[in-house]
Structure formats: C-alpha cells, structure tokens
Amino acid sequence: MPRKPLADLTILVVEDHDDARRYIKIFLRQLGANVIEARNAIEGLDAIKTHHPTLVLSDIAMPGGGGFELLREIRAFERGGERAVPVIAMTALVSSADRQRILDAGFRAYLRKPFTPDRLLETIQSVLTD
Numbered sequence: 001m002p003r004k005p006l007a008d009l010t011i012l013v014v015e016d017h018d019d020a021r022r023y024i025k026i027f028l029r030q031l032g033a034n035v036i037e038a039r040n041a042i043e044g045l046d047a048i049k050t051h052h053p054t055l056v057l058s059d060i061a062m063p064g065g066g067g068f069e070l071l072r073e074i075r076a077f078e079r080g081g082e083r084a085v086p087v088i089a090m091t092a093l094v095s096s097a098d099r100q101r102i103l104d105a106g107f108r109a110y111l112r113k114p115f116t117p118d119r120l121l122e123t124i125q126s127v128l129t130d
Helices: 018-030 041-051 067-078 096-105 117-129
Strands: 010-014 034-038 055-059 087-091 109-112
Touching: 010 018, 010 041, 018 034, 018 117, 034 041, 041 055, 041 067, 055 067, 055 117, 067 087, 087 096, 087 117, 096 109, 109 117
Parallel strands: 010 034, 010 055, 055 087, 087 109
Antiparallel strands: none
C-alpha cells in the first residue's frame, strides 16, 4: 500500500466556515494527516498549546480575531520556548498589497480562496520542505 503524503503530520485548520473546514479536514485526512479543527483564533491558539501541530492553515478574516491576530499569538507563545510552526494563510483577499501584507506578517505561504485540493497539497508540501 502506498504511503500517504501527509502521514505523521498534525495539521490545525482554523476556519470559521463550517463547510470549508469540513472539506479541508476530509481531504487532509484522506492524505494521512491528523487534523485538528478550530472555528476562530481563540480556539486555534488553544489547539496550538494542546496539540503542537506540524502546520497551521488559517483563514485571515474571522470574527473574534482573524488570522493576523492568531499568527501574532502563536509567535508570542513560541517565544516561550515552543518551536516555530509554519502557518499558511487562506483568504479571499486578492490584491498584491494584501498578499505582501500576509507574507510580511510572517505567514509562510498564501492560498487564495477558492483553491483546489491539488493546490492545497502543493502548498503544504512546499512549506514543509523549505
């Protein structure tokens, strides 16, 4: 049986839209990942502290604290001795200024919504091999 490309990875998906979060979870699990879900930045930070994921996929615009706030909190938590977890932004923001702001904030990559499953896998693999 062929090895699944995301086997042995724990991926945190922080997304406020239930359907999007569910479809991403299903796809990643089919590829072997252990998937943790969070609906907002507060739940996402709790999940970081509890599960220590390999990678985080985070929506940018969420009620109750968006992806930028989550990234700042993750990095502050890591300064306490935790390792730097790569965070990929998922967003419908489309301008080159938006993209640059996302990358300047410290996100390792940027996925423009809507994205294909193949693009999601490609982005995850490129971030983990950097």
